[in-house]
Amino acid sequence: xxxxxxxEQAQLKLKHARVFVAGAGGLGCAALQYLAASxxxxxxxxxxxxxxxxxxxxxxxxxxxxxxALKADTAAAWLxxxxxETEIHVYPVRLTSGNIADxxxxxxxxxxxxxxxxxxxxxxxxxxxxxxxxVFAAISQYEGQLAIFNYPPGSPEATNYRDVFPxxxxxxPSCQETGVLGVLPGxxxxxxxxxxxxxxxxxxxxxxxxxxxxxxxxxxxxxxxxAPGIKNAGSIQxxxxxxxxxxxxxxxxxxxxxxxxxxxxxxGQLNRKNITIIDVRESDHRIxxxxxxxIHIPFSELTENLEAISGDTIITFCERGILSLHxxxxxxxxxxxxxxxxSLQKGINYWNSTHRDTGT
Amino acid sequence: MEVQVYxxxxxxxxxxxxxxxxxxxxDQLKKKLLFLYPELSGIGYAIAVNNQIVSxxxxxxxxxxxxxxxPFSGG
Numbered sequence: 498x499x500x501x502x503x504x505e506q507a508q509l510k511l512k513h514a515r516v517f518v519a520g521a522g523g524l525g526c527a528a529l530q531y532l533a534a535s536x537x538x539x540x541x542x543x544x545x546x547x548x549x550x551x552x553x554x555x556x557x558x559x560x561x562x563x564x565x566a567l568k569a570d571t572a573a574a575w576l577x578x579x580x581x582e583t584e585i586h587v588y589p590v591r592l593t594s595g596n597i598a599d600x601x602x603x604x605x606x607x608x609x610x611x612x613x614x615x616x617x618x619x620x621x622x623x624x625x626x627x628x629x630x631x632v633f634a635a636i637s638q639y640e641g642q643l644a645i646f647n648y649p650p651g652s653p654e655a656t657n658y659r660d661v662f663p664x665x666x667x668x669x670p671s672c673q674e675t676g677v678l679g680v681l682p683g684x685x686x687x688x689x690x691x692x693x694x695x696x697x698x699x700x701x702x703x704x705x706x707x708x709x710x711x712x713x714x715x716x717x718x719x720x721x722x723x724a725p726g727i728k729n730a731g732s733i734q735x736x737x738x739x740x741x742x743x744x745x746x747x748x749x750x751x752x753x754x755x756x757x758x759x760x761x762x763x764x765g766q767l768n769r770k771n772i773t774i775i776d777v778r779e780s781d782h783r784i785x786x787x788x789x790x791x792i793h794i795p796f797s798e799l800t801e802n803l804e805a806i807s808g809d810t811i812i813t814f815c816e817r818g819i820l821s822l823h824x825x826x827x828x829x830x831x832x833x834x835x836x837x838x839x840s841l842q843k844g845i846n847y848w849n850s851t852h853r854d855t856g857t
Numbered sequence: 858m859e860v861q862v863y864x865x866x867x868x869x870x871x872x873x874x875x876x877x878x879x880x881x882x883x884d885q886l887k888k889k890l891l892f893l894y895p896e897l898s899g900i901g902y903a904i905a906v907n908n909q910i911v912s913x914x915x916x917x918x919x920x921x922x923x924x925x926x927x928p929f930s931g932g
Contacts, residue, residue, distance in 0.1 A: 524932045612932035635929035637864045642929045661910055662928045664901035677931055708910065710863055710926065719863075721905045721924065 507698035508536060514697045517541040517601055519592060519620055520610035521568040523555040523682025524634050524689060528608055530558065531690040533576040533583050537697075540576065541604055543588040544569045547796065547823055555679035565779040565797045567819065589819055592616055597623040606693055608632045610686065618665055621646065621658035630696060633658060634689045639678050641685035644708045644723070645692055656706045656723040681713045756825050758812060758839035760848045766812060773808035776845075777824040778815045785816060785846045788853075796824050803831055810837040818844035858919055860886070864927040869896050884914040886923065902927040 516537050518525050521544040532540055548556070548563045548571060556568075563571045569587045576585060588600055592611075597619060601607055607629050609620050617635065624631040628650035635642045646657045688711070695703040708721045758766070766772060767789050774791035776783065777799065791814075794802050811828060813821040818841060825840035832838065841848060860875040870890070880886045883904050891897050903910055905924040906917065917923065 520932050522932050610932050612930065614928065614930040617930060634932070636931040637927075637929035638931075640864055640929065642926075660912075661903050661926075662901065663912075682932065708926070712863075719908070719924070721908050721910050721926070723910050 502700055503698070507700060510698050511536045511694065512538040514606065515539040515541070515604045516606050516608065516693060516697075517543070517604035518608045518610055519543050519616070520612060521556075521558070521572045522546070522552070522610060522612055523677070523679075524610035524636070524686040525608075526556045526558040526572065527683045527686025528610060528634075528690040528693070529572055529576060530579070531687055532693065533580045535690070535694055536580070537583065537693075539584040539586070539604075541586045541588065541600070542569045542572055543590065543592055543600065544572075545589055545591045545819065545823070547820060549797070555677065555682050557683065565782070565795065565820070592619060594619060598627060601627055601629055604629065606630050606632060606696060608689055608693060609634060610689070614665070617658065624650075625657050631657070632689050632692050632696070634685050636677060636682050636685055638676070639681060639712060639714045641681055641688075641711045641713070642708060643685060643688055643692065643704060643711070645696060645703050645705045648696070648703075648705050654706070660723050661708060678713055684713065685711065756822060756829065756838065756840055757818070757842040759842050760852050763812065763841050763848060764852050766810070769810070771808050772810040772812065773806055774812045774814065775806070775824070776815070777813050777821050782816065785844075785849050787814070787845050787849075796820055799824055799827060800831075803828075808836070810839070812839045812841060814841035814845050814848075816844050816846050818842050818847070858917060858921050858923060860890075860923045860925065862925045864929055866897075866900070866902060866925050866927050869894050869900075878919075880917055882914050882916050883911065883923075886917065890925075900927060 514537050516532055518529055518540065521529065521542050525544065529540065529542065546568050548559045548566055548568055550564055553559060553561070558572045558575050567589045569589045573585045573587045576583060590596060601623060607620065607624050609617055609631060611617055611620065621631060624647050630648040630650060631646040633644045633646055647655050649655060692703050695701040706723045708723060710719045774789065776787055776791050776793045777796045779795045779797060813824040815821040821840040821844065825838050829838050858877060858880060860877065862870050877886065877889055880889060903926040905911065905926060906915060906921050
């Protein structure tokens, strides 16, 4: 607060601010750390992913002990240790056209720390529709992009992501595929937090309608202005119902009903032949008992043990149905359409209390 | 005119600051680049002229600096 140009008023604005961070990966971890440290009063974290060993070089809120745990939960726990006065809301779900409007409604500023294009378009459109400023960031190998879109919300001067990249079709390989300099999302995530603080407190020159590109190898920084009012053919001014109906690609569309098996249907599968049921909980997280025939392969060991999985039908389960859904997606990527793969919806905890002894 | 590239375009086109001549607008530039670098096919990118992002077919002058910005999606 003693910092010149800042002061108590600015600190109060941070305290009253509600900031939502989509993605608790490389960008998210850095942004979240400094958002909490700077005294942002309410923080929302959305990420349905679990911590993997390969994340640790760049997702600095997580440790080896956290492998297998939900990122959103782990990040929240750490941030609360840093600043116990922060109010933190966790959304361990995939953002979809069906849920995003309700989730972001409660927040003042949205940060995009996600790692795929479909979700970036989804977040952009939802922010335009809901009238929320968006602090956008994305990285690729050694470079990062940063911008503030949709500010002031609803103003004819405001630009959005589609004014820069109207073409949704181009495909960019993920960080897992091409590799990424570990510290890069850290740098860009911190800059994202900086832009958020500037926006909330009204200090400095936030990147409104400007795209910044940073090169970590050369330290070159370039800024490009985005002309307000020029809407490319691909941009839309969606309202909430349009966002829901728009196709954003398979990862963000509605729920993954085809991958989940309902608790009632699970019972019927138990005694079938050629079926493999897998408990994917990490060894010290096996709380609810599972007294039917199954094998145990912790999520963190799944990829090394694919050959051990036989059967035409595979059903994964875990405590609440989130980790197992992740496992089911992974197995689907590994086995393709050779096998039928499901995750027990709502997990073993729910199934035990509703279906175990009823014989249904 | 100088063309600067970013992101994966650097992998495809190198980093040496192309200086094409006789290009009058961005459509012509895109065609020329596609001809010189066929791997650009299917890769979308934004175009900025003198650090201003432009849309449509934008006229270019000899002393312009054109930047090609592919979308990044990592996080």
